[in-house]
Amino acid sequence: MIVPQYGRTLSAEEWSPVIDALLEGQHFVLTTHENSDGDGLGSEVALARVLKAMGKEVAIVNPTEVPPNYQFLKKLYPITLFDKKSEEAIQELSLCDVVVLLDANLHDRMGSLWPHVSFAKELGALKIVCVDHHLEPDDFTDVMVCESYASSTGELVYGLIYALQERLGRELFTPEVAEALYVAVMTDTGSFRFPKTTPYVYQLAGDLVSKGADASEIYDRIYNSLTTSALKLLGAALSAITILDDGDISWLFISQDMIKATGSKLFDTDLIIRYLLSVPSVRVAVLIVEMQDGRTKASFRSRGRIYVNQFAKKYGGGGHMNAAGCLFQFSSDKAQMVLLEDLRLFLKNQID
Incomplete structure (x- = not known):
């Protein structure tokens, strides 16, 4: 597979440590920051579907509930809310061998999940991977790709999926993956208004639409569905x-x-x-x-x-x-x- 050449992307070599961790792991927990937004949610849903298609066991476990205007993403992939009474979430964390944190680069942004993740990490049975685009990351992971040039974490996950396709020699994008990534990129660029909305981002969005993302429907679900x-x-x-x-x-x-x-x-x-x-x-x-x-x-x-x-x-x-x-x-x-x-x-x- 050819990585699109219409903007800055990380090379397959730069993605290699993340890809190795994804290929080596079998049971994954994906998570994002407290008070989740479209970028974190869309990125984890897209990556979860890709990992599932690769034959991995994947759970999304978040520290806070999904806002009402993003509930439709749960139809693309189940999202479990973590709390001390959540036996399902605790079991997923205890079984996993890789935690992937998306759209956050500080461990305390994982909220109530961090003590459990930290404990498993200390036992030596867990690898932590982080993909993010914020400034000044903390040093708490085994593998981190944190690129502040990116408009969104969704932009980075988009590049990661293309790099995975190149490594595996198979198609991993589906309409559902495209929809989730479009949510991530659209929301974190302020509907393509913010300064980091480069020509590459517009072409990325067009690529996702060509792969099945319905731009007008996604916008309507997020911004025209207030309670x-x-x-x-x-x-x-x-x-x-x-x-x-x-x-x-x-x-x-x-x-x-x-x-x-x-x-x-x-x-x-x-x-x-x-x-x-x-x-x-x-x-x-x-x-x-x-x-x-x-x-x-x-x-x-x-x-x-x-x-x-x-x-x-x-x-x-x-x-x-x-x-x-x-x-x-x-x-x-x-x-x-x-x-x-x-x-x-x-x-x-x-x-x-």
């Missing part, structure tokens, strides 16, 4: 947005009271941050969400050369240059006080 509670939360949130510092900062705090009053859930907050950067003068958008367990989730978006991943890193978070986040282990009141003061200083230094 009533999510819409109520959106309405409440939009009225609470604050513009600060002569328009440089847009700021929104979502409390547990707001979430409960609208009957929404944590993952419903993810659709809101895009609106915070819609004011042309805004350089940095901040979304702060009070979590049920008392912790505080913060998400950042920025324009141009305002590298919010560096800001998030200060609090143990990370992400992309213009899209990042972190998790505070303390109350939202304290988080807001700390954040605003630090953000103003950070933004001043970035501009100066």
